[in-house]
Amino acid sequence: MEEHKHEFVLEIPEFAHLAYEVEEGLALVTLKRPEALNALSQDLLQELAEVAEVIAQDPEVRAVIFAGEGKAFAAGADLKEIAALKDPFAAREYALLGQQVFAEIAALPVPTIAAIHGYALGGGLELALACDLRVAAKGAKLGLPEVGLGLIPGFGGTQRLPRLIGRGRALDLILTGRHVPAEEALALGLVNRLGEDALEEAKKLARQILKNAPVALALAKESVVRGEGLDLAEALEIEADLFGYAAATEDMREGVRAFLEKRPPGFRGE
Numbered sequence: 223m224e225e226h227k228h229e230f231v232l233e234i235p236e237f238a239h240l241a242y243e244v245e246e247g248l249a250l251v252t253l254k255r256p257e258a259l260n261a262l263s264q265d266l267l268q269e270l271a272e273v274a275e276v277i278a279q280d281p282e283v284r285a286v287i288f289a290g291e292g293k294a295f296a297a298g299a300d301l302k303e304i305a306a307l308k309d310p311f312a313a314r315e316y317a318l319l320g321q322q323v324f325a326e327i328a329a330l331p332v333p334t335i336a337a338i339h340g341y342a343l344g345g346g347l348e349l350a351l352a353c354d355l356r357v358a359a360k361g362a363k364l365g366l367p368e369v370g371l372g373l374i375p376g377f378g379g380t381q382r383l384p385r386l387i388g389r390g391r392a393l394d395l396i397l398t399g400r401h402v403p404a405e406e407a408l409a410l411g412l413v414n415r416l417g418e419d420a421l422e423e424a425k426k427l428a429r430q431i432l433k434n435a436p437v438a439l440a441l442a443k444e445s446v447v448r449g450e451g452l453d454l455a456e457a458l459e460i461e462a463d464l465f466g467y468a469a470a471t472e473d474m475r476e477g478v479r480a481f482l483e484k485r486p487p488g489f490r491g492e
């Protein structure tokens with residue numbers, strides 16, 4: 223009898239402003255507009271949305287690093303495009319576009335890491351804030367300088383930054399617009415780790431994460447994300463439900479058995 227195989231073929235679009243590669247479960251998205259310090263043009267934002275869709279559909283991807291080519295991670299939204307916005311309605315749509323793209327990145331089920339070198343300013347920092355974790359190279363500068371341009375952060379910065387580091391510290395950055403050195407960003411909790419080389423440090427962090435059970439990683443992230451904005455009792459119920467899911471996985475059995483047998487676990491993501 224003829225055998226019907228349903229092979230999953232993932233179509234990866236041709237990207238003009240970013241590079242996408244996957245190696246041993248780790249996806250690397252590299253912003254590629256180095257001549258403009260990877261300023262986030264609408265075309266680049268569109269491609270970030272497309273790559274997020276690819277990542278969400280690719281069962282091989284277990285973690286993602288976002289990085290920038292050239293001298294910076296990203297120096298913000300493209301100011302040439304902002305200068306051309308005709309009226310408040312167009313500007314609102316523009317903010318909604320960036321918010322939507324970064325919401326898709328924030329909603330990815332796998333852990334995401336921003337590898338920041340040079341500058342992460344404005345929309346560039348907002349992209350990093352949409353990631354789960356941030357790693358910075360010594361010498362990097364982070365900030366939300368929009369008020370100095372007569373703007374406010376519009377791709378999620380006024381919301382994600384205070385949730386991450388607290389209202390007072392966020393308002394210090396948002397109202398001064400100052401460039402925060404990587405060392406201070408670490409002390410503020412704005413970045414998780416510092417390294418000589420941001421990408422190497424991000425890969426090190428990713429490898430540490432990838433040792434753990436894949437379904438548990440997704441459930442742990444889901445529990446944190448879904449609990450945000452809920453009251454504690456409701457959020458704890460979600461945690462208990464997801465703990466229940468985790469306990470039903472084959473990986474949980476393997477993880478506990480490996481511990482008892484004093485050997486490293488061999489997780490299969492099941």
Ligand SMILES: C/C=C/C(=O)SCCNC(=O)CCNC(=O)[C@H](O)C(C)(C)COP(=O)(O)OP(=O)(O)OC[C@H]1O[C@@H](n2cnc3c(N)ncnc32)[C@H](O)[C@@H]1OP(=O)(O)O
Binds near residue numbers: 257374
């Ligand atoms: C909702 C979101 C809103 C926002 O994100 S608003 C934007 C917020 N970001 C900023 O305000 C940062 C703007 N950039 C800068 O302040 C400076 O850059 C830096 C301090 C980051 C670096 O300065 P230096 O090392 O002197 O480089 P350089 O000559 O200014 O930049 C190299 C090229 O990159 C272009 N560029 C830099 N940032 C942007 C940007 N955000 N939008 C468009 N182009 C940008 C420049 O113009 C220039 O280009 P050319 O060589 O043709 O003169």
